[in-house]
Amino acid sequence: MERGRRQAIVMGGSMAGLLAARVLSDHFDHVTVIERDRFPEGPEHRKGVPQGRHFHILLKRGEAALARFFPDLAPALTDGGAPVVDIGADMRIYQYGDYKVQCATEACLVFLSRPFLEWHVRQRVLSRKNVAALDQCDVGGLITNGDHTRVSGVTVQRSPGRGQETLEADLVVDATGRGSQSAAWLEGLGYPRPPETTVTVDLSYTSRVYRRTPADLPGAKAAYALPKPPHEKRFGALFPMEGQRWIATLGGWLGECAPAHEAGFLQFARGLPAPDIAAVLPRLEPLTDFVVHHFPANRWRHYERLARFPLGYLIVGDAMCSFNPVYGQGMTVSALEAQTLDDCLRERGDGDLSELSRNFFGRAAKAVAEAWLMTVTEDFRHPGVAGTRPRGSGVMNWYTGRIYEAAVYDAYVYRSFLQVLTMLRPPASLLGPRLLLRVMSGGRGGGRRPKV
Ligand SMILES: Cc1cc2nc3c(=O)[nH]c(=O)nc-3n(C[C@H](O)[C@H](O)[C@H](O)COP(=O)(O)OP(=O)(O)OC[C@H]3O[C@@H](n4cnc5c(N)ncnc54)[C@H](O)[C@@H]3O)c2cc1C
Incomplete structure (x- = not known):
C-alpha cells in the first residue's frame, strides 16, 4: 500500500459508494463505508434508495466497467435468475x-x-479484508485541518441520542446521492459553491x-x-x-x-x-x-470548474450529477467514475494525493458530459423542459430524429444507435460516414418489423 494512503472513508453505501470503496480497497490500507441505513442481509429495499423500487437498467458499458472490479458478477446475476x-x-x-x-x-x-444488483455488489465489496461497513450511521459534516485546506475526516452519529464522534481519514469520498451536502459544507469552509447546470x-x-x-x-x-x-x-x-x-x-x-x-x-x-x-x-x-x-430535474454540480478545492476530498455518483433516469445511465456513470478513480490512483503510485481531485473531477466530467448530452438533448424535445440547452441540441435532435425514423427499417442504423444508447460508443460515432449516408437516405431495410 502506498505512503499517505492509510485510511479512506466513503460516505453512502449505495452503488456509487460501493464502487468507490471497491477501488479504494486496492489503494488504501483500510476503507470504511458509512451508511445511514442498515445494510440488509439480502436483496431488500432500503429507505435511502427509494428509486430502487423502480426499474433499473444496467447499460452494456456499465456491465463492462463492473466486470473490471467483479469478474464473477455477470454470471452470478444470470445464475441468480x-x-x-x-x-x-x-x-x-x-x-x-x-x-x-x-x-x-x-x-x-x-x-x-436494483436491490438484487446492489446486494451482489455489496457482498463483494464488504467481504474484502480491508473494507469495513459502518451502517445505521449518519455523517453530519467534515473535519479539516486548521486552515481548511485539507479534509481530515468526518463527524458521525451512530444512532439517535448518542453523541457525535469524529473519524479520521486521508481521503473522504462523498457518495451520499442527490441530497449531498458537499456544496454547503464546502461553502461553510470558505470555498465557492460549484456552478450547477x-x-x-x-x-x-x-x-x-x-x-x-x-x-x-x-x-x-x-x-x-x-x-x-x-x-x-x-x-x-x-x-x-x-x-x-x-x-x-x-x-x-x-x-x-x-x-x-x-x-x-x-x-x-x-x-x-x-x-x-x-x-x-x-x-x-x-x-x-x-x-x-x-x-x-437533471442536475450537474460542476466540481471540475472550481479553482480551489480541499485536499483529501472527492464527490462521486448522483452527488455530482443525477440524470433523468429514463435512459438508465446513473449506475453506468458511477461505474465509469470508479474506473477513473482507479486510473488516477494508479498513476500516482507514490501515494501523493495532492493532484487527485483536479485529475479526478476533470476526467470524470468527460464521462458525465457524454451521458448528459444524450439525456438532456432528448429532454429538450419536450417544449416545457427548462434549463441550459447544450450547444447544437436543435441540430442533434433533428439528426437523431432521422436516425429513429431510419431505425424502423434499417438494422445497421438501429444497431449503431443502440451502441450509443448503451454507452458502448460515444454520441459522435453517430456521425460516421456510412451511418450518415444510410440515415439521410431513410434506411435500407435488413431487419424484420416486429409483429404487433
Ligand atoms: C426513479 C429512478 C430510476 C432510476 N433508474 C436507473 C436505471 O435504470 N439505470 C441506472 O443506471 N440508474 C438509474 N437511476 C439512477 C441510480 O439509481 C443512481 O445513479 C445510482 O444509485 C447511483 O447513485 P448514488 O450511489 O450516487 O446515490 P444513491 O443511490 O442515492 O445513494 C446514496 C446513499 O447515501 C446514503 N446517505 C445519504 N446521506 C447520508 C449520510 N448523511 N450519512 C450516511 N449515509 C448517507 C443513502 O442512505 C444512500 O444509501 C435511477 C434513478 C431514479 C431516481
Whole structure:
C-alpha cells in the first residue's frame, strides 16, 4: 500500500459508494463505508434508495466497467435468475412514433431489480479484508485541518441520542446521492459553491411488480414505449427481473403521472404511445402495491470548474450529477467514475494525493458530459423542459430524429444507435460516414418489423 494512503472513508453505501470503496480497497490500507441505513442481509429495499423500487437498467458499458472490479458478477446475476434480453431482437421498443426494426444486436442487457444488483455488489465489496461497513450511521459534516485546506475526516452519529464522534481519514469520498451536502459544507469552509447546470423535466415513475410467465408477452421478452414529443409525454416499461417477475413502470415528462391505483394505472397505460403494455397488464398477477417517484430535474454540480478545492476530498455518483433516469445511465456513470478513480490512483503510485481531485473531477466530467448530452438533448424535445440547452441540441435532435425514423427499417442504423444508447460508443460515432449516408437516405431495410 502506498505512503499517505492509510485510511479512506466513503460516505453512502449505495452503488456509487460501493464502487468507490471497491477501488479504494486496492489503494488504501483500510476503507470504511458509512451508511445511514442498515445494510440488509439480502436483496431488500432500503429507505435511502427509494428509486430502487423502480426499474433499473444496467447499460452494456456499465456491465463492462463492473466486470473490471467483479469478474464473477455477470454470471452470478444470470445464475441468480436475471434474464438477458437482446434489446434489438427481444424487446418491443416503440419510440418516436413507430416500432424499431427487430434484429440481433450486441445490446444484450441483464435485466434485474436494483436491490438484487446492489446486494451482489455489496457482498463483494464488504467481504474484502480491508473494507469495513459502518451502517445505521449518519455523517453530519467534515473535519479539516486548521486552515481548511485539507479534509481530515468526518463527524458521525451512530444512532439517535448518542453523541457525535469524529473519524479520521486521508481521503473522504462523498457518495451520499442527490441530497449531498458537499456544496454547503464546502461553502461553510470558505470555498465557492460549484456552478450547477439544471434541466427541469418534472418526471414521474409509478411502478408495480407482477408475476412473470413466458407466455405473458408473445414474441418478446420486454416492452418499452417512449413518446414522440411535443404531443406525447408518456412512457411505459414492462421489464423482466430475477425471481420470474415483471416490473411495470408508467410515467411521463412535465407532470404526467400514472395514478397509484389499479383502474387509474390501466387507464394511463391505455394512453401510452403503443398498445403492448396495456394489452398485457390486466392479465398479470400483482405481487406488490404501487410506488411513485418524482424526479424534478437533471442536475450537474460542476466540481471540475472550481479553482480551489480541499485536499483529501472527492464527490462521486448522483452527488455530482443525477440524470433523468429514463435512459438508465446513473449506475453506468458511477461505474465509469470508479474506473477513473482507479486510473488516477494508479498513476500516482507514490501515494501523493495532492493532484487527485483536479485529475479526478476533470476526467470524470468527460464521462458525465457524454451521458448528459444524450439525456438532456432528448429532454429538450419536450417544449416545457427548462434549463441550459447544450450547444447544437436543435441540430442533434433533428439528426437523431432521422436516425429513429431510419431505425424502423434499417438494422445497421438501429444497431449503431443502440451502441450509443448503451454507452458502448460515444454520441459522435453517430456521425460516421456510412451511418450518415444510410440515415439521410431513410434506411435500407435488413431487419424484420416486429409483429404487433
Ligand atoms: C426513479 C429512478 C430510476 C432510476 N433508474 C436507473 C436505471 O435504470 N439505470 C441506472 O443506471 N440508474 C438509474 N437511476 C439512477 C441510480 O439509481 C443512481 O445513479 C445510482 O444509485 C447511483 O447513485 P448514488 O450511489 O450516487 O446515490 P444513491 O443511490 O442515492 O445513494 C446514496 C446513499 O447515501 C446514503 N446517505 C445519504 N446521506 C447520508 C449520510 N448523511 N450519512 C450516511 N449515509 C448517507 C443513502 O442512505 C444512500 O444509501 C435511477 C434513478 C431514479 C431516481
